[in-house]
Amino acid sequence: MSSRDADESEASRPRDEPVAETYPGLEVLSTDPDNAQTDARENLESYLTPRDEHYVRNHHRTPEIDADEWTVSLTGLVDSEAELSMEELRTDYPTDSVVHMMECSGNGRAYFSPDAEGDQWTFGAVGDAVWTGTPVRAILDAHGADTADGRWLTAMGGEAKDDEDVFCRSIPMAKALDDCILAYEMNGDPMTAEHGYPLRLLVPGWFGNNSVKWVEEVRVMDSMVVGEEWQSRDGRDYTEYQQSSYRILPAQDEEPERYAAVDVADTHDQMRATDEIRNAYLFDQLVKSLVTSPADGAELSPGADGRIEVTGVAWSGDDRVERVEISADGGETWDDAEFVGPDLGRYAVRKFRYVWDADPGEHTVVARATDDRGRTQPATVSDPEEGLRGIEGDRYPWNQKGYGNNAYRPLGVSVTVER
Ligand SMILES: Nc1nc2c(c(=O)[nH]1)N[C@H]1C(S)=C(S)[C@@H](COP(=O)(O)O)O[C@H]1N2
Numbered sequence: 001m002s003s004r005d006a007d008e009s010e011a012s013r014p015r016d017e018p019v020a021e022t023y024p025g026l027e028v029l030s031t032d033p034d035n036a037q038t039d040a041r042e043n044l045e046s047y048l049t050p051r052d053e054h055y056v057r058n059h060h061r062t063p064e065i066d067a068d069e070w071t072v073s074l075t076g077l078v079d080s081e082a083e084l085s086m087e088e089l090r091t092d093y094p095t096d097s098v099v100h101m102m103e104c105s106g107n108g109r110a111y112f113s114p115d116a117e118g119d120q121w122t123f124g125a126v127g128d129a130v131w132t133g134t135p136v137r138a139i140l141d142a143h144g145a146d147t148a149d150g151r152w153l154t155a156m157g158g159e160a161k162d163d164e165d166v167f168c169r170s171i172p173m174a175k176a177l178d179d180c181i182l183a184y185e186m187n188g189d190p191m192t193a194e195h196g197y198p199l200r201l202l203v204p205g206w207f208g209n210n211s212v213k214w215v216e217e218v219r220v221m222d223s224m225v226v227g228e229e230w231q232s233r234d235g236r237d238y239t240e241y242q243q244s245s246y247r248i249l250p251a252q253d254e255e256p257e258r259y260a261a262v263d264v265a266d267t268h269d270q271m272r273a274t275d276e277i278r279n280a281y282l283f284d285q286l287v288k289s290l291v292t293s294p295a296d297g298a299e300l301s302p303g304a305d306g307r308i309e310v311t312g313v314a315w316s317g318d319d320r321v322e323r324v325e326i327s328a329d330g331g332e333t334w335d336d337a338e339f340v341g342p343d344l345g346r347y348a349v350r351k352f353r354y355v356w357d358a359d360p361g362e363h364t365v366v367a368r369a370t371d372d373r374g375r376t377q378p379a380t381v382s383d384p385e386e387g388l389r390g391i392e393g394d395r396y397p398w399n400q401k402g403y404g405n406n407a408y409r410p411l412g413v414s415v416t417v418e419r
């Protein structure tokens with residue numbers, strides 16, 4: 001029985017519980033489908049974001065799935081196609097865990113002017129969790145998959161109804177082999193329904209849109225999902241979320257250019273290689289940071305020594321965060337912050353602190369992170385008329401769907417230091 005048949009025999013049905021009740025730590029942006037972000041900067045100070053403070057981002061209604069009935073099909077360029085139960089995934093293959101600070105591509109959309117279409121996420125569509133499951137490589141190796149460079153692993157979500165676009169993502173084979181897992185646990189417990197129970201693809205270091213929830217088929221292919229075959233496979237469109245959404249689309253472009261394949265996965269590099277790739281795909285995350293304390297609007301009375309502790313979090317994509325700087329004057333002058341606490345791996349959150357010798361008055365405190373390839377956060381978002389396709393002149397490219405914003409100035413906190 002394929003999981004699609006299982007769907008129809010009640011292995012999956014839409015879930016009724018309102019997110020506002022199940023996730024008290026979230027601010028609900030929309031319901032049906034549910035979209036909710038963490039409601040306070042302090043929530044992100046935990047090394048692991050509790051499951052109920054981790055943002056939820058859905059295109060369709062959350063399915064309620066019976067894990068005993070659920071299977072994932074392995075198809076395409078493999079010696080033997082297979083249909084794997086949750087039990088087989090857990091017991092027949094190795095297990096791996098990874099800590100990943102996962103960010104939605106739409107996080108920071110609210111800071112675009114004019115508005116970009118979609119839910120107006122501010123800073124809270126990001127969360128750090130430890131994900132546990134079966135390494136994708138082990139499954140591909142066991143079934144004689146063609147894992148040559150240039151192949152793609154396409155993962156398909158199982159929640160779309162017959163008249164809905166399937167949430168489907170193609171991942172370059174090199175990344176799939178390197179560290180992707182089919183995850184069934186989040187922070188040591190089974191995932192909650194909204195986060196993908198019973199199974200999701202987890203693509204560490206990459207924007208959340210790559211980590212397909214409720215995955216029901218993974219297919220080894222020689223291209224991404226593209227073309228007519230995939231625009232109406234079983235009467236549904238499997239290309240929308242790969243080729244149309246989750247692309248950097250400047251104001252002057254009507255539609256993103258649909259490619260069968262791209263050689264460059266690194267999102268930042270795609271945004272620069274404007275001749276080869278007109279509209280970057282949102283693959284690995286861009287370096288970013290957030291001051292978590294003091295709170296925006298705080299009135300601070302420093303101790304006798306006039307010092308105030310500034311703390312925050314930083315994260316990145318495939319390249320590690322190497323440096324965080326703090327400015328108490330909105331970005332005119334900078335000082336290095338120090339990293340504190342454990343490093344839980346290359347994709348995990350990094351916490352930082354800075355001891356600020358504060359003068360009385362009003363200040364805008366901002367943080368700026370830089371990755372180990374020297375890429376740093378830009379100051380602001382560009383105007384649409386500039387038509388940028390990548391980060392230029394300290395400006396993040398305004399884009400129609402409001403993706404990838406890692407500009408530091410909109411994330412600053414305004415504080416008053418008292419005498
Ligand atoms: N099947 C499916 N997978 C999905 C989505 C979806 O709508 N359907 N949303 C994606 C997006 S855009 C993000 S940011 C993450 C969010 O994961 P979370 O809800 O666990 O935070 O899931 C991704 N996986």
Ligand SMILES: [Mo]
Binds near residue numbers: 057103104105106209
């Ligand atoms: Mo997302």
